Amino acid sequence: MNKFNVKMHVLAPITFVVVCLLWFLPASAFGIEGLTVVQQRTIAIFAYAALMWMFEIIPAWATSVTTIVFLLLAVSNKGLTNPDMGALVNFRELMASFADPIIMLFLGGFVLAIAASKVGLDVVLARVMLKPFGTNPKWVLLGFLTLISVMSMFMSNTATAAMMLAFLAPVLRTLPVDGGGRVSLAMSIPIAANIGGLGTPIGTPPNAIAIGQLAAMDINVGFAAWMVRFVPVVIIMILFAWWLLQFLFPFKAKDVKIVIEPDEHHEMDWQFWAVTGTFIATILLWMTGELTHLNSNVVALIPFGVFALLGIFKRDDFAKIDWHVLWMVAGGFAIGTALNKTGLAAALVESIPFGSWSVIAVLVISGLLGWLLSNFISHSSAANLLIPILAVVGTAMNEQLGAFGGVTTLLVCVAASTSFAMLLPISTPPNAIAFSTGLIKTNDMAKVGLIVGLLGIAVSYAVLLLFPF
Numbered sequence: 001m002n003k004f005n006v007k008m009h010v011l012a013p014i015t016f017v018v019v020c021l022l023w024f025l026p027a028s029a030f031g032i033e034g035l036t037v038v039q040q041r042t043i044a045i046f047a048y049a050a051l052m053w054m055f056e057i058i059p060a061w062a063t064s065v066t067t068i069v070f071l072l073l074a075v076s077n078k079g080l081t082n083p084d085m086g087a088l089v090n091f092r093e094l095m096a097s098f099a100d101p102i103i104m105l106f107l108g109g110f111v112l113a114i115a116a117s118k119v120g121l122d123v124v125l126a127r128v129m130l131k132p133f134g135t136n137p138k139w140v141l142l143g144f145l146t147l148i149s150v151m152s153m154f155m156s157n158t159a160t161a162a163m164m165l166a167f168l169a170p171v172l173r174t175l176p177v178d179g180g181g182r183v184s185l186a187m188s189i190p191i192a193a194n195i196g197g198l199g200t201p202i203g204t205p206p207n208a209i210a211i212g213q214l215a216a217m218d219i220n221v222g223f224a225a226w227m228v229r230f231v232p233v234v235i236i237m238i239l240f241a242w243w244l245l246q247f248l249f250p251f252k253a254k255d256v257k258i259v260i261e262p263d264e265h266h267e268m269d270w271q272f273w274a275v276t277g278t279f280i281a282t283i284l285l286w287m288t289g290e291l292t293h294l295n296s297n298v299v300a301l302i303p304f305g306v307f308a309l310l311g312i313f314k315r316d317d318f319a320k321i322d323w324h325v326l327w328m329v330a331g332g333f334a335i336g337t338a339l340n341k342t343g344l345a346a347a348l349v350e351s352i353p354f355g356s357w358s359v360i361a362v363l364v365i366s367g368l369l370g371w372l373l374s375n376f377i378s379h380s381s382a383a384n385l386l387i388p389i390l391a392v393v394g395t396a397m398n399e400q401l402g403a404f405g406g407v408t409t410l411l412v413c414v415a416a417s418t419s420f421a422m423l424l425p426i427s428t429p430p431n432a433i434a435f436s437t438g439l440i441k442t443n444d445m446a447k448v449g450l451i452v453g454l455l456g457i458a459v460s461y462a463v464l465l466l467f468p469f
Contacts, residue, residue: 015051019044032351036086038075039344045070049335050376053424056442060425060435061324064331068094071338089341097334101297102158102429103326108282108300109162109433110321115307116166116279118317119272125279126167135257137181138246140171144188145238152196153203153234156296159286161193161430166279168437171258179252184245186439187448190422191241193430195456198419199234201226202290206383210415213387217395219408221469229463230416237456244451248444271312278306325436332426336377345377349385354393359400363410366390367417367457374421375449379428382421386414405468412469413461420456423449 022044027035030043045067052063073079076091097103116122133143144164151160168185175181197204201211201223211221285292285299307313339345352369354362366386373382394407401407421427423446425435431449434440 011051011055012057015048015055015057018051019048022047032347035347036342037084038081038086038088038342039347041074042071042338042342042344045074046335046339046376049331050424053426053442054446059324060442061328061331064328064334064426067331068097068334071334075338075342087341087343089338093337093341094334097330097337098327100330100333101295102333103329105156105158105162105297105300106326106329106429106433107321108297108302108304109159109165110436111304111307111313111317112162112279112282112300113166113169114317114320115275115303115312117169118312119269119275121272121275121279122166123170126170129167130171130258137175137251137258138242140258141181141184141188141245142242144168144171144185145192145242148189148192149196149199149234149238152193153199155283155286155289157193157197157204158429158433159296159300160196161189161433162300163283163286164189164193165433165436172437172439174258176252180249181251183249183439183444184251186434186437187245187249187445188241189434190428190430190445191245191448191452192238194419194422194428195234195237195241195452198416198460199227199231204419205380206387206415206418209380209383209387210411213391213411214408217391217407219406219469221408221412225469229467229469230460233416233456233459233463236459237452240455241448241452244448248448271310274310275307275312278303322436325432328435329426329429329432332376332432333378335426336381339377340381345373345381345385349389354390355396359397359404362390362393362397363404363413363461366410367413367461370414370417371421371453371457374418375423375427379418379421382418383415387411390414405464408469409464413457413464416460416464417457420453420460421449422453 023041027040030040032039048070049063049067052058053060071089071094072091075081075089076094077088078091081088113122116125129147130140130143133139148160148164151163168189171185172182175185198207201207201221207226211226214221282299282303285294285302286296289296289299304313349369354366357365370382370386373385390410391407394401394410398407401410422431425431425442425445427449431445435445
């Protein structure tokens with residue numbers, strides 16, 4: 001039986017049965033007090049999306065589109081619903097998933113990469129930035145991991161991933177089509193972007209959420225103190241990821257060298273310099289968002305506007321945009337909206353009896369819960385859900401937590417755990433950007449995400465327990 005038959009004759013029926021069970025079971029079977037009809041429907045649709053993405057029964061974008069349709073019909077205020085079923089989701093919010101600001105950042109990133117490729121800027125940048133790492137594929141891979149992780153410490157990990165997509169194409173062209181090295185290089189983008197954000201308080205929103213909650217409790221966590229603990233975590237995990245990628249997706253031949261030749265088909269004309277100037281300006285604006293107060297999603301559309309105005313990006317170039325990736329990501333946003341707006345996410349967290357657990361159980365399970373939630377809803381949403389509740393739990397258990405660094409360790413560990421959530425293409429925007437290359441299978445991403453995620457959480461806990469704030 002081939003893979004297609006296994007998926008359609010075995011995995012598809014399993015998914016159907018699981019979804020039906022979750023849809024029709026008595027609400028009391030879930031152990032969540034006050035579970036509403038729309039919340040139960042959301043659980044069933046969530047299971048449908050998760051299983052379809054993991055099993056790849058249909059294309060990922062098709063799973064996302066059907067998920068949004070199911071949510072519109074089953075839990076929205078304009079679907080097959082009534083107010084007695086619980087808190088309904090405004091249908092406009094679900095439809096807005098197709099035009100979420102992050103989708104616009106993706107769009108801007110794709111346009112930037114297309115324009116850079118058209119004028120040959122991608123080749124020039126890749127040669128300059130990767131030159132210090134030589135031509136050996138394994139060192140080039142380390143170069144990618146290092147560059148991306150450092151950039152993600154100071155700018156949006158999505159913006160970093162979108163920018164690095166432009167550098168990846170000329171490197172991939174030097175490698176055998178059937179070698180695992182192409183997968184390794186593509187996977188380096190989400191791994192390094194997600195891990196790198198952990199290195200500074202501004203690297204990713206959950207870091208700032210945890211620090212803000214602690215500040216409200218009169219506990220100060222400084223910029224340098226954070227970096228002293230988490231930059232080593234980033235270094236350890238980047239080195240581990242470097243080894244893991246080579247082990248799982250080895251380069252085809254040891255004598256392959258990555259030599260990026262100058263592109264003779266492109267001249268350094270006015271279009272080249274226009275794209276170069278816009279590229280540099282976009283990166284600077286992404287990096288100085290705190291000063292300019294310009295949102296990174298807004299900045300991402302500036303290149304689109306400039307290139308359209310100058311005629312660099314033409315009508316035919318729209319066909320080069322990976323629209324299927326945008327629709328795939330939209331499904332993840334729609335699920336996050338449903339989980340939050342129906343009250344299901346909050347109900348799930350509140351149903352967990354943190355107060356009756358031991359200190360070790362609270363520390364470990366809160367971190368794992370943060371990681372698990374962040375694979376399906378935004379990292380910021382997961383942190384906003386968990387951290388306020390755990391702040392109360394931590395304060396009540398402060399004496400017992402004292403030996404482990406107090407409530408600070410608890411909250412910071414939860415924030416750190418969200419950075420390691422990278423199981424699926426929809427888990428983080430960098431994952432989706434890497435998936436757009438067409439080189440990565442969902443099960444490969446899940447395998448790497450599981451190993452790197454769980455080890456990353458363990459390393460973060462170890463560092464904080466050995467060197468508490």
